[in-house]
Amino acid sequence: MPTSRPTRGLEGSGPGRILQVMSDAPAVDYRQLLENEQRQLLSELSELGHGEGGGLHYDSNFADTSQVTAERGEAGVLAVQLKESLEEVAQALGRMEDGSYGHCEVCGVAVQPARLEAMPATRYCIDHANRS
Numbered sequence: 001m002p003t004s005r006p007t008r009g010l011e012g013s014g015p016g017r018i019l020q021v022m023s024d025a026p027a028v029d030y031r032q033l034l035e036n037e038q039r040q041l042l043s044e045l046s047e048l049g050h051g052e053g054g055g056l057h058y059d060s061n062f063a064d065t066s067q068v069t070a071e072r073g074e075a076g077v078l079a080v081q082l083k084e085s086l087e088e089v090a091q092a093l094g095r096m097e098d099g100s101y102g103h104c105e106v107c108g109v110a111v112q113p114a115r116l117e118a119m120p121a122t123r124y125c126i127d128h129a130n131r132s
């Protein structure tokens with residue numbers, strides 16, 4: 001039985017305990033990356049006038065006049081894209097909660113760390129990224 005204590009000499013005689021908490025921490029904090037992205041997207045949205053309060057002028061009441069439609073054209077398209085990205089980030093944070101974060105939604109393989117660093121909200125491995 002090799003279960004007798006092999007730490008003889010380390011206990012008591014050392015210069016106090018050194019806490020090492022490195023083992024479980026990932027090399028990159030993806031949650032941090034996601035939160036940074038979330039902040040970035042929110043500030044871009046508010047610059048477009050689509051911040052916190054939700055879509056400015058998005059009520060159907062305003063949609064009747066073609067003038068309004070034209071005005072919100074490009075900024076509106078951009079805002080929609082930003083909101084989609086925000087949604088992706090929110091979903092990625094949600095997957096982080098339930099433990100499925102970082103795995104391809106199609107094949108379940110672990111997404112490459114470099115890819116996650118570049119696109120922390122991605123749902124697909126590199127093989128399935130270009131299929132949509």
Ligand SMILES: [Zn+2]
Pocket residue numbers: 104105106107108109124125126127128
């Ligand atoms: Zn895949």
